[in-house]
Amino acid sequence: MSILFSSRASGAKASRVNPIQRFVMFFVHHIRQAVFSLGELWRTPGSSLMTIAVLGLSLTLPTTLHLLVKNVQQISGGFAKAAEINLFIRDTATPQQVQSLKTILEADSQIAGVRHISKEAAMAEFREASGFGAALNYLTDNPLPDVLVVLPVHTEPAAARQLQQQLEKERIVEFAKLDLEWLQRLDALVLLLQQAVVAIGLLLLSAVLLIVSNTIRLSIINKRDEIEVMKLVGATDAFIQRPFLYTGLWFGVFGGLLAFLVTEALLWWLRGAIASISSLYQSDFQLQAMSLHEFGGLLLLAILLGVMGSYLSVRRHLRAIEPS
Structure with missing residues (x-):
């Protein structure tokens, strides 16, 4: 007071x-x-x-x-890999064509990185993970394709889906796979x-x-x-x-x-x-x-x-x- x-x-x-x-x-x-x-x-x-x-x-x-x-x-x-786009290359594509596409994609502003998994590397990884071991030696040809793993800059589902549809139009790409469930x-x-x-x-x-x-x-x-x-x-x-x-x-x-x-x-x-x-x-x-x-x-x-x-x-x- x-x-x-x-x-x-x-x-x-x-x-x-x-x-x-x-x-x-x-x-x-x-x-x-x-x-x-x-x-x-x-x-x-x-x-x-x-x-x-x-x-x-x-x-x-x-x-x-x-x-x-x-x-x-x-x-x-840490879930950025869920937005990776796997580009499966046609069997008729040459190594030069695959390398050329990889170079073009790396220069794209929408793409953060590109990784090439060759047929041989894919088979070696499958051999180790599958447990079939020597059984795979009986294959006359390697059935696995070359794969380009593309990491988009924008990992939102809509942007990743749009980029996937764009990359599927490439001439040597058989099809593109994108797992959107984790992102959603x-x-x-x-x-x-x-x-x-x-x-x-x-x-x-x-x-x-x-x-x-x-x-x-x-x-x-x-x-x-x-x-x-x-x-x-x-x-x-x-x-x-x-x-x-x-x-x-x-x-x-x-x-x-x-x-x-x-x-x-x-x-x-x-x-x-x-x-x-x-x-x-x-x-x-x-x-x-x-x-x-x-x-x-x-x-x-x-x-x-x-x-x-x-x-x-x-x-x-x-x-x-x-x-x-």
């Missing part, structure tokens, strides 16, 4: 000082109100900690889902996760707004007498609501930090299990943590939610309080 009255008195003196002093006093005044609001949280630790915990844990789920989607997109890079399943999974993040995030963010708004409403009710006295001495609604807005800001700061810590704890807990699975598949995949940019976005979102929830509550309930 004393800080509010002293701030009011400071505002009355500000009209008699020069613009530079007024500018400095403006920031000093806001800093004092911000510190006062932080002290109010300290004086009511029970309700404050409860609000911060609910806000932080509500932000943890969409944040964790966002990181999950980011890591799934990272894994999708992966795209569907990522899209589902993205939609889940948006839906769950909107629901939880709405809940955060209601929780912060209700907490500020209770604070306004508890300080009803002080607010009435301040209005009697001429304080405006904008002046009275400022400490409550700073309270919402502090809720956002501490809630965002809590969400970050809980999310990092969950990722640390999952890293051991993911490392075990990666070792079984001889993969070097590592779970990506939250970047500095994402941490800043999380903290900013939490602050905006805290201030917005406080503003909605203050604007609604402050007008209803008038000195009797």
Whole structure:
């Protein structure tokens, strides 16, 4: 209460000082109100900690889902082979024609790389993988064709299909094969996760707004007498609501930090299990943590939610309080 009255008195003196002093006093005044609001949280630790915990844990789920989607997109890079186009060459094609086509394809801007699998290399690989062994020696001719494995730059299903149809028109190509099922399943999974993040995030963010708004409403009710006295001495609604807005800001700061810590704890807990699975598949995949940019976005979102929830509550309930 004393800080509010002293701030009011400071505002009355500000009209008699020069613009530079007024500018400095403006920031000093806001800093004092911000510190006062932080002290109010300290004086009511029970309700404050409860609000911060609910806000932080509500932000943890969409944040964790966002990181999950980011890591799934990272894994999708390992499925680039699903977009490989296998060009089966006609038996009548000469080695010079195959090499010429390979050179032309490597110069195409739509193609990231081309690999040639000769008939002999294909037979050797088949001999090792099939287990037939010496039985294949009775073949008089090698039935396997030369294959050009083409990796598109754009691995989206539509772009890969279009490139496949284009390459099938080459004169020495018998037919082209493209496995789109993995790409379509992966795209569907990522899209589902993205939609889940948006839906769950909107629901939880709405809940955060209601929780912060209700907490500020209770604070306004508890300080009803002080607010009435301040209005009697001429304080405006904008002046009275400022400490409550700073309270919402502090809720956002501490809630965002809590969400970050809980999310990092969950990722640390999952890293051991993911490392075990990666070792079984001889993969070097590592779970990506939250970047500095994402941490800043999380903290900013939490602050905006805290201030917005406080503003909605203050604007609604402050007008209803008038000195009797």
